[in-house]
Amino acid sequence: MPLSSRWKADLFSFLLAGFALLTTSIAPTAAHAADATVHTLIIDTDPGADDVIALLFAMAAPERLKIQALTTVAGNVPLAKTSRNARLAREWAKRPDIPVYAGAPRPLLRTPIYAADVHGSEGITGVKVFEPKQPLAEGNAVDYLIRTLRAAPEKSVTLAMLGPETNLALALTQAPDITRGLRELVLMGGAHFNGGNITPTAEFNVFADPHAAEIVLKSGVPITMLPLDVTHKILTSPDRIAKLRGIGNQAGKTVADILDAYVQHDMQYYGLPGGPVHDATVIAYLLQPSLFKGKQVNVEVDSREGLGFGQTVMDWYGGLKRPANVNWIAEGDAPGFFDLLTQRISRLP
Ligand code: BDR
Numbered sequence: 164m165p166l167s168s169r170w171k172a173d174l175f176s177f178l179l180a181g182f183a184l185l186t187t188s189i190a191p192t193a194a195h196a197a198d199a200t201v202h203t204l205i206i207d208t209d210p211g212a213d214d215v216i217a218l219l220f221a222m223a224a225p226e227r228l229k230i231q232a233l234t235t236v237a238g239n240v241p242l243a244k245t246s247r248n249a250r251l252a253r254e255w256a257k258r259p260d261i262p263v264y265a266g267a268p269r270p271l272l273r274t275p276i277y278a279a280d281v282h283g284s285e286g287i288t289g290v291k292v293f294e295p296k297q298p299l300a301e302g303n304a305v306d307y308l309i310r311t312l313r314a315a316p317e318k319s320v321t322l323a324m325l326g327p328e329t330n331l332a333l334a335l336t337q338a339p340d341i342t343r344g345l346r347e348l349v350l351m352g353g354a355h356f357n358g359g360n361i362t363p364t365a366e367f368n369v370f371a372d373p374h375a376a377e378i379v380l381k382s383g384v385p386i387t388m389l390p391l392d393v394t395h396k397i398l399t400s401p402d403r404i405a406k407l408r409g410i411g412n413q414a415g416k417t418v419a420d421i422l423d424a425y426v427q428h429d430m431q432y433y434g435l436p437g438g439p440v441h442d443a444t445v446i447a448y449l450l451q452p453s454l455f456k457g458k459q460v461n462v463e464v465d466s467r468e469g470l471g472f473g474q475t476v477m478d479w480y481g482g483l484k485r486p487a488n489v490n491w492i493a494e495g496d497a498p499g500f501f502d503l504l505t506q507r508i509s510r511l512p
């Protein structure tokens with residue numbers, strides 16, 4: 164006997180509901196799927212105390228972050244010291260497989276500035292620095308970026324940027340075709356709701372080379388920015404640092420010693436209860452993007468002389484009607500960040 168059309172409709176809805184239940188309970192949500200992404204990664208960096216923590220964090224996640232190289236740039240301290248500090252982080256993480264290439268010794272146009280008042284004259288606070296055993300890789304970071312991105316499959320390489328963006332700006336200027344190999348740029352830089360940290364309007368990485376940031380922001384590559392708006396919401400506490408120290412390995416002690424000294428400046432300057440670990444949020448974003456919330460917006464850089472020099476002009480409400488070029492991260496889960504950092508650092512020696 165043929166089924167009545169009402170009966171058929173009911174059966175169809177029942178099967179559909181069952182299928183939906185099945186798929187929602189077993190299929191990952193979009194956020195969970197992104198949390199499992201494996202990145203072919205290059206890290207451009209100016210260590211810097213928080214850069215060193217970010218590097219240790221990243222090198223502790225080899226199954227998710229396939230680090231091809233660290234490229235260094237002048238920033239928090241001059242290039243010789245940022246390059247030495249990147250090599251130190253590599254030695255502490257026991258990752259001799261990762262080459263370190265030194266890049267730009269100064270910004271594109273502006274007078275160089277450093278941040279020794281925050282990071283100490285050696286660029287790392289709270290621990291003894293020394294000359295690492297393994298040398299720099301032969302060749303320049305800018306040439307390395309051009310060569311590697313040209314040879315890479317389309318949209319395959321993620322570039323994490325933890326300092327002034329001089330190296331990528333130079334590479335893009337010499338070889339604009341390298342955008343083809345890039346999947347995404349994830350960078351620490353900029354400020355809007357929070358205000359700046361080097362001037363009332365500007366954040367250090369953008370202020371240190373605003374002309375480079377302009378080139379990068381106009382590159383057309385998908386960009387996620389972690390500005391002070393989010394990093395100043397993810398603060399250390401004595402308990403969070405104690406958990407890192409309590410892991411009991413050398414890396415946990417190193418991270419805790421660096422943080423104990425590094426957070427002092429910002430806690431005093433801003434009257435905060437703890438300090439931000441800016442660059443490490445980039446690595447947390449790569450490993451667990453569901454910890455963060457952002458919005459696609461237009462961001463441009465003010466590179467004119469004056470009080471706005473180095474400011475990221477971020478159009479949160481879309482008033483300018485210019486095309487969105489950045490996923491601007493404004494919120495982050497602070498306990499989730501420190502749990503992830505502690506879990507990962509516990510995997511290091
Ligand atoms: C950024 O500036 C540097 O001092 C830190 O390493 C971080 O990359 C924060 O504004």
Ligand code: CA
Pocket residue numbers: 208209210211213214238239325326442
């Ligand atoms: Ca940095």
